[in-house]
Amino acid sequence: MLKSTMLAITAGKEDGIAIVRKDIPIPTPNSGQVLVRIIYAGQNPPDAYALDKQRSAAYFDPDFILGSDLSGIVVESKSDNVPIGARICAWVPGNTSVTGAYAEYVVCDAEMVICVPANLSLRLAAALPFSFFTALHGLQVGLGLQMDKMDTERTPVLIWGAGTACGYYASQLLHLAGYEVIAVAGQKSKYQLEAVGVNNFYPRDNLDQAIDKSLDACVRCMKTEASAHIHTLLPAQPSVTKLANLKITFDLVHTMTGKSLPILSMVQPAHTADHLALHHEIAVEWSKYDKGLLYKMLQKNQIKILPITVWREDALANSNVKERIESIKEALEFVANGSAFPNGKIVHHIQDIQQRIEHLLGGP
Structure with a gap:
């Protein structure tokens, strides 16, 4: 049976609480977009800010999906430039839109994803884009x-x-x-x-x-x-x-999406549409799958990735997707309540890479 919903994390209505949802519709890519099966998601400080109602007052919405950094596999493409099966990393406007990384799937603009070269693992790639x-x-x-x-x-x-x-x-x-x-x-x-x-x-x-x-x-x-x-x-x-x-x-980096997002109300004076378009153009120049500047630098090992720690890697080695996404909730609340992570970047392993991608199929 085809799946219509997915697991994802949103902010709860109470301070410091994240919610694991199972009623979030699997997004559908439009022209120029790709659907990505998320393998790893990187954690960033703004993810926990979204759990602080005072700090996120300008952009809080209980249906916004949290998380901005991701790496994964393209399972559906409406782009001539990014093929199905491509290994990509990307950042998305999580915490301030329904497009977030703490989920099973995400839709990305094809011009904003970066091809992960053969010399880079998906787990490391998930720690890169947003920062x-x-x-x-x-x-x-x-x-x-x-x-x-x-x-x-x-x-x-x-x-x-x-x-x-x-x-x-x-x-x-x-x-x-x-x-x-x-x-x-x-x-x-x-x-x-x-x-x-x-x-x-x-x-x-x-x-x-x-x-x-x-x-x-x-x-x-x-x-x-x-x-x-x-x-x-x-x-x-x-x-x-x-x-x-x-x-x-x-x-805020969110201007590079080219979209007028709720979080941008924190920036005054407000950006014009021309400003957003210009910032987006710069982002595309550095993204563009395998044509952008960042891919070329990664291919030449010119950019060193910050050291990472995979959250509860050993404990979750044999866990299912639901258990792994629930562990992200734990990590978010850990930070929101004032605890500190080790030096480097925390990455969450959401799904395994399967030899045969059973895209959108139900089952365990």
């Missing part, structure tokens, strides 16, 4: 830097929080494009960052030194005719020396 594109968005859209061109002047760029997933990928993008990277992160991230070309590292553990030698120093030491730009990934304004030539901006 990578958040970093790309911050650098290219937020700061106006050209990540697809070499900077011959070795322009210095400070990454505060370089040990986070976004900071790690931002550091790599900047290094590959010729910028001078100044990194502030926890001491445990030092060697990991040095391995991807970061030479200017200041430990966050010594906060006075980090501030004196990095962020505040960068601003105070600028000549009066110079301009400075700080772009943040959170709406809170950074505490730095205020200068007339200092510009501080905040934006």
Whole structure:
């Protein structure tokens, strides 16, 4: 019997609670889209923010599916460029739409998926897209830097929080494009960052030194005719020396979908349709299945993936899909209640890769 619904996770009506749903319709791809059977889903901090009713007030909806990062197999394609059976990774606007990664299936725009090359596993690929594109968005859209061109002047760029997933990928993008990277992160991230070309590292553990030698120093030491730009990934304004030539901006990667999503109400002034279209164009340039810049970099091993931990990997080795999705609920509530994960990225194994994909068939 054909399945019409799937398991998925949405936010509950109570603070800190996620709900495993079994009544979510399996989405149908339209022209230019693909249906993906999700194998792995990566966990990101905003997934837990969606369980905080005050923090997510601007975009909460009990039917929005949580999760943004995924890797999987294309099981239905309405695109000439992405074939059935393709191994892909992608990020989707989970937490702020009915398109989320914590589910059995998801529909993606074909131009926004990335082919996973043979030298990369699906489990690692699931840890990449959302953080990578958040970093790309911050650098290219937020700061106006050209990540697809070499900077011959070795322009210095400070990454505060370089040990986070976004900071790690931002550091790599900047290094590959010729910028001078100044990194502030926890001491445990030092060697990991040095391995991807970061030479200017200041430990966050010594906060006075980090501030004196990095962020505040960068601003105070600028000549009066110079301009400075700080772009943040959170709406809170950074505490730095205020200068007339200092510009501080905040934006969200979700503009790269090209769609006016509820979460974008957090960004003021609101983006115009032209802005969204331009940001989407940049995302497509880096995606485009096997034609985009990211696929080519992955194929050449130019981008290093942040270390991952598969959530409860041994305990769930012989579990079914329902048990694995229920374990994601546990991990989300774990973070929402203030607990911290180990260094690196958490990835959830949702389904096994089968030799024969019985797409949409019912049964155990």
